Amino acid sequence: MTATTPDALPRRRLLDAPPHWTTVLAVVILVAVIAMAVFASQIAPFEPTKLNPAMRLKPASSTYWLGTDSFGRDLYSRVVYGAQVSLLVGGGVTLASVLIGLPLGLLAGWFRGFDAVLMRMMDGMMAIPGILLAIAVVALTKAGLVTVIVAITLPEIPQVVRLVRSRVIAARSETYVDAAMLLGTPATRLITRHLFPATIAPLIVQGTYIYAAAILTEAALSFLGVGIGTEIPTWGNIMAEGRLYFAINPWLVFWPAIVLSLCILSINLLGDALRDRLDPKMKGRSP
Amino acid sequence: MASYFLRRVLMAVPVMAFIALFIFLLLRLTPGDPAQAIAGDHATPQQLAAIRESLGLDQPLASQFLAWVGDMILGDFGKSLISQRPVLEMIGQRIGPTLALASVAMMLTVLISLPLGVLAAWRHGGLIDRFVMSLSVLGFSVPIFVIGYVLISIFAVNLKWFPVQGYKPLAEGLGAFLHRIVLPGFALASIYIALVSRMTRASMLEVLGEDYVRTARAKGLSDRIVLFRHALRNAAIPILTVVGTGFAMMISGVVVTETVFNIPGIGRLVVEAVLARDYPLIQAIILLTAGAYVLINLLIDLSYALTDPRIRYK
Numbered sequence: 396m397t398a399t400t401p402d403a404l405p406r407r408r409l410l411d412a413p414p415h416w417t418t419v420l421a422v423v424i425l426v427a428v429i430a431m432a433v434f435a436s437q438i439a440p441f442e443p444t445k446l447n448p449a450m451r452l453k454p455a456s457s458t459y460w461l462g463t464d465s466f467g468r469d470l471y472s473r474v475v476y477g478a479q480v481s482l483l484v485g486g487g488v489t490l491a492s493v494l495i496g497l498p499l500g501l502l503a504g505w506f507r508g509f510d511a512v513l514m515r516m517m518d519g520m521m522a523i524p525g526i527l528l529a530i531a532v533v534a535l536t537k538a539g540l541v542t543v544i545v546a547i548t549l550p551e552i553p554q555v556v557r558l559v560r561s562r563v564i565a566a567r568s569e570t571y572v573d574a575a576m577l578l579g580t581p582a583t584r585l586i587t588r589h590l591f592p593a594t595i596a597p598l599i600v601q602g603t604y605i606y607a608a609a610i611l612t613e614a615a616l617s618f619l620g621v622g623i624g625t626e627i628p629t630w631g632n633i634m635a636e637g638r639l640y641f642a643i644n645p646w647l648v649f650w651p652a653i654v655l656s657l658c659i660l661s662i663n664l665l666g667d668a669l670r671d672r673l674d675p676k677m678k679g680r681s682p
Numbered sequence: 683m684a685s686y687f688l689r690r691v692l693m694a695v696p697v698m699a700f701i702a703l704f705i706f707l708l709l710r711l712t713p714g715d716p717a718q719a720i721a722g723d724h725a726t727p728q729q730l731a732a733i734r735e736s737l738g739l740d741q742p743l744a745s746q747f748l749a750w751v752g753d754m755i756l757g758d759f760g761k762s763l764i765s766q767r768p769v770l771e772m773i774g775q776r777i778g779p780t781l782a783l784a785s786v787a788m789m790l791t792v793l794i795s796l797p798l799g800v801l802a803a804w805r806h807g808g809l810i811d812r813f814v815m816s817l818s819v820l821g822f823s824v825p826i827f828v829i830g831y832v833l834i835s836i837f838a839v840n841l842k843w844f845p846v847q848g849y850k851p852l853a854e855g856l857g858a859f860l861h862r863i864v865l866p867g868f869a870l871a872s873i874y875i876a877l878v879s880r881m882t883r884a885s886m887l888e889v890l891g892e893d894y895v896r897t898a899r900a901k902g903l904s905d906r907i908v909l910f911r912h913a914l915r916n917a918a919i920p921i922l923t924v925v926g927t928g929f930a931m932m933i934s935g936v937v938v939t940e941t942v943f944n945i946p947g948i949g950r951l952v953v954e955a956v957l958a959r960d961y962p963l964i965q966a967i968i969l970l971t972a973g974a975y976v977l978i979n980l981l982i983d984l985s986y987a988l989t990d991p992r993i994r995y996k
Contacts, residue, residue: 522697
């Protein structure tokens with residue numbers, strides 16, 4: 396852009412302006428959580444499942460940084476390993492709900508008849524409280540990583556469908572879509588080349604919120620005892636086991652709670668920052 | 683007016699039908715034998731046969747579905763596989779605490795988030811605004827069960843103002859009831875407060891830019907009257923909408939809150955049902971809560987039409 400063309404709009408880039416300090420903090424925390432998950436076996440001083448009945452419910456010490464739980468397992472190691480399940484479930488749910496919701500939303504935005512039927516179905520799915528639906532799925536199948544991902548993905552799909560659909564409907568009234576239609580562009584090409592790009596930015600933003608929501612729901616399921624199972628440490632089931640000894644050592648609950656909350660908070664903050672940069676229209680979201 | 687009402691009510695029918703079909707297929711289409719899934723790995727052939735018979739699994743899918751829906755319309759939601767009692771009766775016994783908890787949370791939400799949202803919009807960009815926005819990010823990010831334990835730790839364990847857990851019905855006295863429901867009510871309300879105050883703020887910000895707000899100010903009305911009488915009333919529809927759609931979130935929150943605070947409501951019942959694989963009970967609870975969601979949102983939609991004639995003609 397030069398002084399002779401004052402009307403030219405500057406291209407908005409992701410890092411045009413320095414990020415807000417909360418965004419920087421969020422990224423730092425997320426990198427730490429990812430490192431915890433990836434390098435868990437190097438970071439954790441103990442096996443997270445190693446029982447040691449002689450060391451039950453010990454307070455924090457130089458050996459056991461955060462103390463031990465009711466089975467004598469090292470709390471710090473368990474919290475570190477807990478990051479693995481949370482991040483895996485978050486990633487799986489985000490990927491699955493976008494892969495299913497995106498094509499449905501594109502079709503619903505384009506084909507009126509399909510839209511009417513599909514949106515009633517999505518209304519129906521949104522009426523079922525997410526945790527109840529997830530609980531029902533877990534109850535029917537064997538508890539495991541895939542089951543939990545499926546269970547949490549189902550209630551997230553309508554959100555993606557509605558978002559994509561609304562963006563497609565908005566884009567349809569744009570001149571470039573009219574132009575493409577007048578040129579006789581076939582529907583498949585119109586959808587994939589002209590309408591789909593309009594949904595990318597909002598999907599990235601929504602994806603971060605889904606990631607955060609999935610981690611939260613997984614933790615809630617584990618906490619309720621209907622999650623992945625107790626043999627794998629997750630932040631939710633560490634809290635569920637710790638709550639029985641809350642009166643003796645509340646930190647059995649609070650340490651996983653703090654890491655869990657910080658992780659979700661960071662993802663949400665990152666989502667807000669991405670939204671402000673990529674998609675200012677979405678300000679004031681209501682997830 | 684009457685035709686709008688009728689149309690809106692009729693729209694709820696296919697939604698409910700889909701919910702019923704979805705829950706029905708969830709059990710039937712799960713890979714493997716549903717009877718086996720319900721009974722667990724150690725079931726005897728007799729137990730499996732009994733489950734198949736009680737659920738009608740030997741019938742064709744379509745007739746199973748119609749029979750199931752027909753029974754529900756007549757008020758028969760089936761019997762528990764464990765206690766053999768009608769599930770409606772079991773739900774009826776446990777619904778009191780849940781309704782009490784949800785109502786308290788709802789009241790706290792309205793009392794806290796409406797003024798917060800209005801103030802934040804009024805002093806847009808100011809200290810209160812930033813406080814409300816930070817609070818709402820926190821409310822979305824910190825899970826209810828974490829908030830619950832923080833509240834227990836501060837107000838029950840350390841300050842000893844409230845009991846750690848438990849529930850007393852209203853019939854045993856208002857004092858005893860409130861004493862036990864305040865902490866869980868706050869925990870459950872936390873995410874709702876975040877949602878509603880954010881929506882109130884956004885909706886108020888939009889309305890405050892309107893001409894009639896400027897007119898009201900220009901004729902010298904006080905800020906309080908402009909905010910609460912002119913602006914808030916017109917900002918109400920998006921706020922009410924979010925209250926309605928947030929109901930599903932509230933029920934999810936109830937399950938967790940009841941576990942943390944040991945409240946014998948529907949949330950505990952559903953977790954017990956899952957651990958016992960009592961599928962008719964799970965089905966009934968999901969259907970009834972989804973039905974409640976559809977009903978609440980229907981009522982909210984109809985209330986718009988009553989207050990705002992523009993909606994009726996759309």
